[in-house]
Amino acid sequence: MKILALDTSTEYCSLALWLDGNVLCKEVLAGQKHTELLLPMLQAMLAESGLALTQLDGFAFGAGPGSFTGLRIACGIVQGLAFATDLPVIGISTLEALAQRIGANHVMAALDARMGEIYYAAYTQTTDGWSIIQAPILCLPQHIPQLPGGRCWVGCGSGFDQHHELLSHLYSNNLYRIEQGCYPHAQEIARLAAPKLLKGLGIAPEEAAPVYIRNKVALKENER
Structure with a gap:
């Protein structure tokens, strides 16, 4: 089982490649630069592993809760990769x-x-x-x-x-x-996703969605 997992739910950006129990990891303190950092990190990880996207068995992402923008980035990138490769997706709770x-x-x-x-x-x-x-x-x-x-x-x-x-x-x-100092990481998302994907619990990319829990991102003036 070969799984690519990613998480952008916090200020950190992390990637993990699950290779039949072995895990390759990359992470960076991204701030608000997840979008510009994630794809180069992904290309570097695949090159390091010698794998192509088509050799993977599925994708996993940190579904939330977390940063609204970060959750959308992770979900959107995974959906795009899964559509391109016709592979299943699974969201994991941060x-x-x-x-x-x-x-x-x-x-x-x-x-x-x-x-x-x-x-x-x-x-x-x-x-x-x-x-x-x-x-x-x-x-x-x-x-x-x-x-x-x-x-x-x-x-x-x-x-x-x-x-x-x-x-x-x-x-x-x-x-x-x-x-102290703990945050969600793609390595743990990959470990949690592997048995689920092995059991066939992955979903089609169009069904993947962030788990926000909260439905607004800021207080109104009269709520402050």
Whole structure:
């Protein structure tokens, strides 16, 4: 199974090539230059691997939540590549990719959603992958849902970086530690996508879509 995965959901731009369990990775702190950086990175990765796009088995992308523009870039590029090669596509939750990046048994993932809010989800690792304990939501950090007790949860993501003190206090009873500086990466997206594509769970490129969760990108004047 050969999969090309990409993520542009944050200020980082990352690519990963899954080659039957081995992974090649490239990443750069792109800021707002994902579009101009991504395709040259892709060409360099394919040249390094000696593969053509037609030799791949599918594509994966960070579907969200995250930057609205970034999610559209990743989805659009994957759709174009998949249309050109007639290959399946699969979108992977950026919050689940965060959990995969940490690799602890119980993970709370939170991304800074701006406007004082966070994108939040919680997962428990099983033999078959990640079990969703709290599905991805958008909320104020002070309104995060409580989770089952008796577990040592690890927090990660820019939401925990931005609201470290508040979230540490709210989860003080069952928060084991907070991993700072974590962000979604194409490497974890590839690892999560591989078993799904192997099971034939990929979709046609025209069906691929970002998962925004939020339906607006800024507060109105009377909401500030």
